[in-house]
Amino acid sequence: MRSIGEMARDSGLGVSALRFYDRAGVLVPAWVDPVSAYRWYEPGQLEEARLLARLRRAGMPLPDIRLVLASWSGADAGLVRELLKAHLRRLEQGLSDARSEFSALRALLDHRENVMTKLRTAAVGLSVAASELAAALDTVRFAAGTDPELPMLGGVLFDVEGGSLHVVATDRYRMAVARAGVTGHDGGRVQAIVPSPLADAMRALLDGEERVRLSVDDGRVTLEAGDRQASGQWLDHDFPDYRRLLPQADGRRAVVEVAAFREALENGPVRTTEAGAPELSVLKVESGGTVALCADGDEDPDRVAVNRRYLLDALAAGGRDRLVLELGAPDAPIALRRLDDADAFSILMPVRLED
Structure with a gap:
């Protein structure tokens, strides 16, 4: 049996993605520990996981992926081919539509440049x-x-x-x-x-x-x-x-001690969305106004994922022992501000978690 961590490493799907596909009924583990809820997979499921990763990278919707996986090991190769061909046609039509829209946008942009005086550098x-x-x-x-x-x-x-x-x-x-x-x-x-x-x-x-x-x-x-x-x-x-693009100061705020927070980030839990993707730190603001790192399995609905290296860089660039960290919705930018200088701050885009 393969652990969920081994499946994530060998398939190109992140641990959180494997959990999501389990709940969606797309790739269900062979056994789940009734005490720890830890997922285990049969060796033969690795091929399915790799196939799933390829189909998701190609943008295939989950209902079609479910049908492909159900038919992949059987004799119904014709259905798989038809599903792949149908998705390819959708992609080609989408690309054609996108080209038409971009042509219209370029025309609008050319018109704006001709009728508007752009901000240019003066002496x-x-x-x-x-x-x-x-x-x-x-x-x-x-x-x-x-x-x-x-x-x-x-x-x-x-x-x-x-x-x-x-x-x-x-x-x-x-x-x-x-x-x-x-x-x-x-x-x-x-x-x-x-x-x-x-x-x-x-x-x-x-x-x-x-x-x-x-x-x-x-x-x-x-x-x-x-x-x-x-x-x-x-x-x-x-x-x-x-x-x-400036953030609004209306999210959950917490003052962080930079040295301690940096140590927690460097040694705390991380997640990845797929093989080769950057490591993510998943944050939440607790009721006492402190920032905590979400451990694997923490499903807090307000948690926010961020590129860990980017966050460490922003902490270093902040140039202070204490900074204000602002978290909004899971898909809203994260802000780091100085306590003594409202004009110096960083914002980081969050990373969507598939689960």
């Missing part, structure tokens, strides 16, 4: 405290994207308006925002995306308490710190409107 020169800018970059740098298909996310946004410089980075799955006060800018809102290597070069110059000069002109971003300088081209792309 600007300002002064900022080196320590403030260093802290802001340290807060957000971990969230910058690396996907070559999304070059607009491959840097750090410098967003200047009035006496504030907001520094923002996101890779779609997480976003971090920080603020530094500036002087010398009296104009309107100005934005520039600083490529990650240039942002790192700027950060290397910010090792004192003096004020430094930041300027944007003719497609270049320059940071001057005394007689040292870091300069380069800004990314000629549009950054997402991060202000529309």
